[in-house]
Amino acid sequence: MSISAAFFAQAQDVSVIRNSIDVYSNSPMVGSSKFNAMAGSNGALGGDANSLLTNPAGLGVAISGEISGTLSVMNNKNTSSLAGSSIKYDINKADIGNVGGVMTFQLMTESAWKFINIGVNFSNQTLEDYVETPGNNNLIYDFDVDRSSAYAGHAYNRYGNLSKTSFGIGANYNHSLYLGLGLNFFNASIDQYDTAAFRSLENGAVDYFDKQNTPYFESSNGFSASLGVIGKVGSNLRLGAALETPTFWDIDRSYNFYNDPAYGDDVAIEGRRFTSPLKATVSAALVAGKNFSLNADYSLGLTKPKYKVYGPAETELNDFFEDYYKNGSEVRLGAEYRVKQLRLRGGYSYMSNPLDALTISRFTNDGSMGNQSYSNLILNDRNLLSFGLGYDFKSFYIDAAYQNVTSKYSNPFMRGLLTDNIDSAYYSPSDIVASDAYIVSDVKNSRNNFFVTFGWKF
Template sequence: MKKLNLLFIGILTMSTLNAQDISDALRYSQNEIQGTARFRALSGAFGALGGDMSAVSLNPAGSAVFSQSHASFSVSNVDASNNSQYFNGLNSGSNSNFDINQGGASFVFANRSNSPWKKFTIGVAYDRTNNYDNTWNAVGVNTNNKSIDLYFLNYADGKRLDQISALPDESLSDAYSDIGNVYGFANQQAFLGFESFILEPDADDDANTTYFSNLANGTFNQNYSYASRGYNGKITFNMAAQYDENLYVGLNLNSHFIDFSRSTLLFERNNNGIPNSGEFLIRDIEFENNLSTTAGGFSFQLGGIIKLSPEFRLGVTYDSPIWYTIKEEASQYISTVREYDTGNKETQVINPQNVNVYPQYKLQTPSRISGSLAYIFGTQGLLSFDYSRKDYSTTKFKPTSDAFFADQNAIISDVLTDASTYRLGGEYKVKQFSFRGGYRFEESPYKDGVTVGDLSGYSLGLGYNFGNTKLDVTFDQAKRTNETPLYNVGLTDAAIIDRTNSNVTLSLSFNI
């Protein structure tokens, strides 16, 4: 009867299966500079220039600058290196990835009539907007008396013992699944802590709601590994037109998609305290979490470019929010070693070998407004400056009527803020060669400015014009320092991560 009651409650409370937080919201709201080698060589300062397929992805009016139909294709090698510091521990690592990061074509249709609308363009393009391949390792001795037990204690606090424990004769795997379906993510975490002997109830009673830890106070050797894979991309359908001689306007309809996976693993060991007679203390803990995310989304862009004079161009772009529909799956594993007063040790393993499939949810990223100014030196070169602003505090999980999402949205509003991005680029031509360079600076989206720090980067590029075909190569690098908590609950001590992204991009573009 108790099992039937649990299943009935589960039908009524399935919406509680939520595990999303601010890190998920921010991950899908930020974009890296991606695209053609020429675009990246100017650090993306292309909002008032156009005439490049990635510039079209930035400002939809840019395709109307083409004098004839145009196509481009780009490949890139991305190298991400991380230097981490966690208490007294220093570590470093890197990973690289080679892939296609851009491709597209724009078709120009000249208007032969006397209409002031000189030409129209339509186009389609693919751009990889973010690369999620990343690995780092934080190793150190936690001297703040903080163990992973705080994670499980936090989730267990206030929850009945019979809501975080297995039924008689029920396997731990079945119990983990049932508790997740009935009570949700938080009870599942408390279950892992209780059944792995990390937690102990104050009273051996189903109605008990308070717990203590089977770890003694002291220092803790902690080794935390993070590995993620995947990307965020978009397919853009572009329409643009030239009005008279000096005005270009355009519209982009964007289809977005996410493929992201993440795995974290914590090893923790301690030698704190001596077990009392007939009792035990937890010595070793291994805790693994895996997440897989897929998503689809939609956004639109409106843009314009105006020639203020033969030399000066002004660009303005509005990027709508991206409206994502997200699906997530997760799995977990935990093992512990407990030492008795006799010196004997026993290992407890909880490996459910099943996947939590969370209810589909929606995420609305912040909109962005951008302004650009460019100066053209005839056929010799150019200088370009872009400024954009995005208010990350407006990011929202939906439906907002959901109590869990409402709490997360309140945290986002309190913790995140508006952030500006500055991009500067230049190009100088000598015969068939083009020499390029750029600089960019992005403010932190966090009010504290340190959880995710400011980003600064530079770029250098070279191009050669064969006539109808152009070959471009670029090197760009960006650096950012983050203070990343190991967990958002309990063990919130942060690892300081100095991340450097280096990219080499090769593009081939040609007139059709």
């Protein structure tokens, strides 16, 4: 099946699809260094405030109070290749990645209920991403002013942050059954740019063009709730399960539009409502005494993303998700080994591609056009490898972690139409660029993340 011209015209840009899945349908998973070193795998272990990122029942496992703060340093490198050329770009950013705390309340009664614990967790991650693609002199565009230009490059640029603040309560029943509830509040900000460059075949001058309805800006907030349970099966094995409701987003957005018959060049303001997929997580953990623990999590989306319909744009977005979105899944494995006061940790996670194969019309490197099917268009699967160290100084501790995250995907851009009913072309102050086909580059994304945590147990 091919993607219709009307869909991308109304949806404004493939970045709307990417952000709907990659931002609004994903929770930030930046925890403490311990959590990050174990690839976010703690669904059946619990014991600290980061349980609110996976299974709130883990709050009930804690038997002492704790507070921690984590500094994150993110490196994001994209290499975009087209027609035998490549451009690499690195982004480095430091921020407060996580702050969490848990208060324990031991129940001094003869009841089997041993603890009621309260947890708070703040998780924050940067959304900054930049993909610059080289030009191709074989791709020639004819302008309305009777001159031709060669495609000279393209830049996709996103700024912003995504955060999740969670409040939860956990209960401990006879040190064998743990229950938890979490309330999650999200905030996101996105500045999105889409710019193409063309070089005149007459004088070599380069013009820059913004895509219709870009740049656009979004400020959003959302809410979800989560429920969880962890049970001991024998002395060394724990099993866990958690369910997180969809996140209900309110999105305020503004975007630039150009050459409108009534308004000319102006800025539009609108609101959207978006619902992310319902998500379930099942977990298993092996706890071999006080020196070794191993945890495995499996998370699965149970529903599809959905926009509240205000017009044709939301209808066509929903139709796209209905046809091409598949329930995303993630497997996380993490382990910790203790040698006296030293902690050694490692982890791995795999997230599946959330989109089915797509067939589009695209330019080949020699400038001709044709249809091609892609199994990794817009997004693809993701691999994460992590490790870390920690050291306890009695009540105080310091941990460090490293993560390497990799993904490869095909990046479509430059498609734009200009007809009586559809306008998704690229604009400079005087010219219009429109094409029926995409240019598609190959992007390798590599993220190297570093974390340092300082914590206090009381």
